Amino acid sequence: MPPLAQRNLFHDKVRLTVTLTGIVFSVVLIVVQLGLFLGFTTATSGLIDHSGADLWVTSKNVPYVEQGTAFSERKLNQVRATPGVADAQKIIAHWTQWKRHDGGQDSVQVVGINVDDRLEQPWNLVEGRVEDLKAPDAVILDELYKQKLGVSRVGEVFEIGGYRARVVGFTRGIRSFTTSPYVFTSFKNAQDFTNMREDQTLFILVKVAKGADVEQVRRELLARVKEVEVLKTAEFSRMTTFYWMFTTGAGVAVLIAAVLGLVVGFVVVAQTIYATTMDHIREYGTLKAMGAPNSYVYKVIMKQAAISAVIGYALGMIVSLFVVQGSQKGGAAILMPPSMAAGMFFVTLFMCVGAALVSINKVTHIDPAMVFKG
Amino acid sequence: MQAAIEVRDLTKKYEEGLAGTLALRGVDLDVHAGEMLMLMGPSGSGKTTLLSIMGCILTASSGSVRVAGREVVGLREKDLPALRLAHIGFVFQGFNLFPTLSAEENVELMLDLKGVSAAKSKKRAQELLEQVGLGEKYASFPADLSGGQKQRVAIARALAGDPGIILADEPTAALDSHTGRNVMEMMSELAHKRGRAVVIVTHDSRVVSFADRIVKIEDGMVAAPEVEMVPAGMLVQSVGQSAVSVV
Numbered sequence: 001m002p003p004l005a006q007r008n009l010f011h012d013k014v015r016l017t018v019t020l021t022g023i024v025f026s027v028v029l030i031v032v033q034l035g036l037f038l039g040f041t042t043a044t045s046g047l048i049d050h051s052g053a054d055l056w057v058t059s060k061n062v063p064y065v066e067q068g069t070a071f072s073e074r075k076l077n078q079v080r081a082t083p084g085v086a087d088a089q090k091i092i093a094h095w096t097q098w099k100r101h102d103g104g105q106d107s108v109q110v111v112g113i114n115v116d117d118r119l120e121q122p123w124n125l126v127e128g129r130v131e132d133l134k135a136p137d138a139v140i141l142d143e144l145y146k147q148k149l150g151v152s153r154v155g156e157v158f159e160i161g162g163y164r165a166r167v168v169g170f171t172r173g174i175r176s177f178t179t180s181p182y183v184f185t186s187f188k189n190a191q192d193f194t195n196m197r198e199d200q201t202l203f204i205l206v207k208v209a210k211g212a213d214v215e216q217v218r219r220e221l222l223a224r225v226k227e228v229e230v231l232k233t234a235e236f237s238r239m240t241t242f243y244w245m246f247t248t249g250a251g252v253a254v255l256i257a258a259v260l261g262l263v264v265g266f267v268v269v270a271q272t273i274y275a276t277t278m279d280h281i282r283e284y285g286t287l288k289a290m291g292a293p294n295s296y297v298y299k300v301i302m303k304q305a306a307i308s309a310v311i312g313y314a315l316g317m318i319v320s321l322f323v324v325q326g327s328q329k330g331g332a333a334i335l336m337p338p339s340m341a342a343g344m345f346f347v348t349l350f351m352c353v354g355a356a357l358v359s360i361n362k363v364t365h366i367d368p369a370m371v372f373k374g
Numbered sequence: 375m376q377a378a379i380e381v382r383d384l385t386k387k388y389e390e391g392l393a394g395t396l397a398l399r400g401v402d403l404d405v406h407a408g409e410m411l412m413l414m415g416p417s418g419s420g421k422t423t424l425l426s427i428m429g430c431i432l433t434a435s436s437g438s439v440r441v442a443g444r445e446v447v448g449l450r451e452k453d454l455p456a457l458r459l460a461h462i463g464f465v466f467q468g469f470n471l472f473p474t475l476s477a478e479e480n481v482e483l484m485l486d487l488k489g490v491s492a493a494k495s496k497k498r499a500q501e502l503l504e505q506v507g508l509g510e511k512y513a514s515f516p517a518d519l520s521g522g523q524k525q526r527v528a529i530a531r532a533l534a535g536d537p538g539i540i541l542a543d544e545p546t547a548a549l550d551s552h553t554g555r556n557v558m559e560m561m562s563e564l565a566h567k568r569g570r571a572v573v574i575v576t577h578d579s580r581v582v583s584f585a586d587r588i589v590k591i592e593d594g595m596v597a598a599p600e601v602e603m604v605p606a607g608m609l610v611q612s613v614g615q616s617a618v619s620v621v
Contacts, residue, residue, distance in 0.1 A: 003479070289458070292455060
């Protein structure tokens with residue numbers, strides 16, 4: 001096929017620029033919004049997803065991890081005695097106040113763990129070791145929040161909930177969805193920092209024995225341990241994500257923005273391809289007069305849409321990569337896994353081809369007799 | 375011998391408002407291979423409508439139109455493009471070349487529609503351009519060609535489909551007399567040396583000497599029922615008892 005589609009497309013450089021700008025804008029907006037959505041969901045449930053546990057024991061009616069209510073730590077023994085349980089540890093995840101050197105205070109979420117156990121340990125350490133949390137008053141936080149909490153180096157001492165706290169390490173990439181950073185410490189310290197009684201805990205994490213059925217163990221725990229809820233990790237993760245993303249409306253907002261990005265791209269591409277089609281309407285009439293079937297004419301238009309999609313996608317991805325990279329140091333990470341990048345190609349193609357349907361409809365109804373009008 | 379185009383009792387009515395408008399009424403006409411027929415008359419007389427129906431672009435309201443032996447009245451709209459592609463080549467007043475394609479690519483487009491491979495299309499396009507005297511202009515774009523050169527590219531494109539019928543609508547209207555004459559010589563060759571049936575719609579009196587037959591259409595009516603003699607033995611023929619009326 002002679003390069004009619006390409007030539008017509010590149011012939012009007014201003015219009016092509018407008019088309020590509022619209023596509024790039026749409027691609028970047030969708031990537032940013034979906035990337036934020038992914039980043040948010042990762043942040044909301046990171047603590048649960050990285051716990052290493054199969055089951056979470058909570059008080060009844062705990063809708064998300066930040067809403068844990070205290071129960072007796074004696075239930076830990078009942079949990080450990082349940083058949084199929086390989087390991088069980090108490091943990092605390094609760095808000096308290098961090099006092100900076102300048103006297104200002106910030107809300108933080110203290111995560112209290114058994115330092116000797118593998119469950120719910122801080123991940124991605126870039127400075128210090130988990131074992132350093134054994135030291136009195138030791139805490140580990142993410143380097144993202146150094147400035148917010150007034151921390152500059154390991155060894156600095158601060159006050160949490162009225163108690164002394166010493167920074168012994170930093171992680172990288174552990175974000176909190178709320179404005180309150182996670183601060184990892186020992187279980188005992190966490191009880192002090194959050195003013196919790198010594199005989200209480202907020203959660204019990206359970207690791208199921210190799211070969212045991214998680215659901216079976218869950219039912220056993222429910223039968224043996226009274227006044228608690230037992231949730232699979234994935235389920236608790238979903239509940240927490242759902243609360244933050246949809247009950248608060250945050251997720252809906254970014255999804256709406258992503259859809260708006262798609263709509264904007266669709267409208268811009270539809271308008272410019274339609275304008276290009278109208279500019280060349282006589283040529284399409286000539287094609288039909290020559291004996292071209294409608295499908296041939298459609299191919300020309302679709303080719304223009306596809307070329308625009310490919311170029312617009314490539315440019316949009318380049319811009320998106322810069323944006324994604326730049327967000328890594330910020331409070332809200334924009335994530336773009338390879339599957340999303342690949343999926344965006346098809347979204348872009350669908351958007352452009354769909355937009356071209358407006359022009360398809362127009363050329364379908366061209367009267368070839370128009371070619372006789374001088 | 376069967377005519378390339380046979381028109382019998384052709385009527386064309388445009389549906390406008392309550393009554394509609396009769397553009398052609400009861401037309402009878404034959405066009406034979408190897409002849410050049412001119413449809414002449416002032417603007418609005420219905421000659422382009424007749425050409426459009428013969429070219430399977432417009433559909434008739436009633437009557438019979440046989441193109442290359444096939445009845446086209448009553449065919450579905452979607453069947454007409456294939457018929458045009460197989461049997462008819464068009465030459466337009468405004469040339470109707472594709473401005474973003476070179477002369478060669480304009481001709482290749484027709485070959486692509488016919489399903490000819492890219493390599494063969496290229497070779498054939500160059501041959502055709504050589505035949506119309508534009509062998510050195512195959513890479514030129516329409517904007518770089520004169521009016522006469524553009525029309526010759528259009529003729530090459532019309533021939534690329536190897537049609538038995540060439541329909542031309544005012545092919546010399548945008549050309550000066552010298553260039554127009556060159557184009558008409560080419561059209562005449564198509565008819566007399568290559569055996570095509572050539573129908574030309576024109577109101578350019580400069581080109582009448584090229585016609586084998588002239589059919590006059592005027593204000594929707596045949597000018598006169600009598601046969602008129604014209605210079606060089608040309609025959610001006612009415613469409614007999616039928617009348618051609620125009621809105």
